[in-house]
């Protein structure tokens with residue numbers, strides 16, 4: 395698959411088929427993804443891949459917390475800037491309108507939004523999930539490295555006919571994830587990623603991008 399094609403066909407998939415991902419495919423993807431660049435070649439990411447019983451236990455434990463009305467753990471890393479200024483506030487609001495509007499959910503129907511959002515903790519039906527941790531003392535450049543690594547994983551998954559959804563939502567239940575994964579104390583969860591074969595059935599809106607001139611400045 396051409397790189398442009400991989401980039402264009404990757405999007406956040408939120409409905410997966412009940413079909414396992416072959417372990418050898420995952421090994422191939424993660425071996426190749428290790429070629430992602432990192433400042434000083436630190437390779438600061440720590441990746442845990444869950445499927446089978448460990449992932450089922452994780453899904454069950456979080457589902458029980460959500461069902462009990464538990465709103466999650468205190469965040470270790472803020473998910474967004476607070477306050478969020480222009481143009482990010484408008485882009486986030488547009489995302490919400492498209493994502494929930496496509497499901498017929500009104501903007502102010504917070505209960506329905508929460509129900510849909512809970513799909514995150516079922517991996518949207520995917521049978522495999524990846525969790526990316528960093529050492530707690532890593533400054534922003536290494537978080538950028540981890541982002542490049544994760545995008546490399548997502549593009550390679552496309553070339554294997556697989557799809558993914560990166561998920562910061564997992565950070566809201568990071569203690570439960572740590573109970574299952576048992577990472578060393580000094581590691582902090584960045585995000586998770588559901589991986590699997592996309593269910594082509596449910597219609598999903600494509601998220602638009604800002605015009606090039608809003609995000610790129612050419613000085614000539």
Ligand SMILES: Cc1cc2nc3c(=O)[nH]c(=O)nc-3n(C[C@H](O)[C@H](O)[C@H](O)COP(=O)(O)O)c2cc1C
Pocket residue numbers: 404405406407408489514559560561562563564585600601
């Ligand atoms: C670091 C990161 C965290 C994300 N967290 C979530 C999440 O928790 N749940 C979710 O459904 N989508 C999540 N997304 C997907 C974004 O909403 C999505 O990438 C964005 O709206 C653009 O849409 P597209 O990826 O389909 O092009 C995340 C994306 C990134 C890069």
